[in-house]
Amino acid sequence: KNIHVDDPAKPQPPYIPKLHFKKSREERYDPPQANEEVEAGIKRFSDRLSKEHAKYASKWSQPNLSKQEFSVLYSLKNNPNLIIIFADKNLGPAVIERSV
Numbered sequence: 001k002n003i004h005v006d007d008p009a010k011p012q013p014p015y016i017p018k019l020h021f022k023k024s025r026e027e028r029y030d031p032p033q034a035n036e037e038v039e040a041g042i043k044r045f046s047d048r049l050s051k052e053h054a055k056y057a058s059k060w061s062q063p064n065l066s067k068q069e070f071s072v073l074y075s076l077k078n079n080p081n082l083i084i085i086f087a088d089k090n091l092g093p094a095v096i097e098r099s100v
Contacts, residue, residue, distance in 0.1 A: 076095060083095070083096040
């Protein structure tokens with residue numbers, strides 16, 4: 001049985017008004033500052049994370065596909081009779097034939 005988000009048969013969690021803010025998307029909630037020690041720790045973590053990201057973001061990495069596998073995937077992707085989608089639950093790509 002397939003159940004979708006908008007399926008009325010699926011039980012929905014109760015709506016609790018206290019957990020929802022009635023603000024537009026443009027408005028932003030700014031939580032109060034924590035004590036200085038916590039804020040300093042968050043800043044150090046953020047700085048270190050940025051440095052680590054910068055260290056590896058620009059490096060080229062070896063692809064895990066052979067040239068032949070890459071070629072096959074490229075030809076499937078560019079075939080107008082096929083649709084490539086990502087499967088549910090991280091099972092990888094799926095190929096669907098387009099009906100004409």
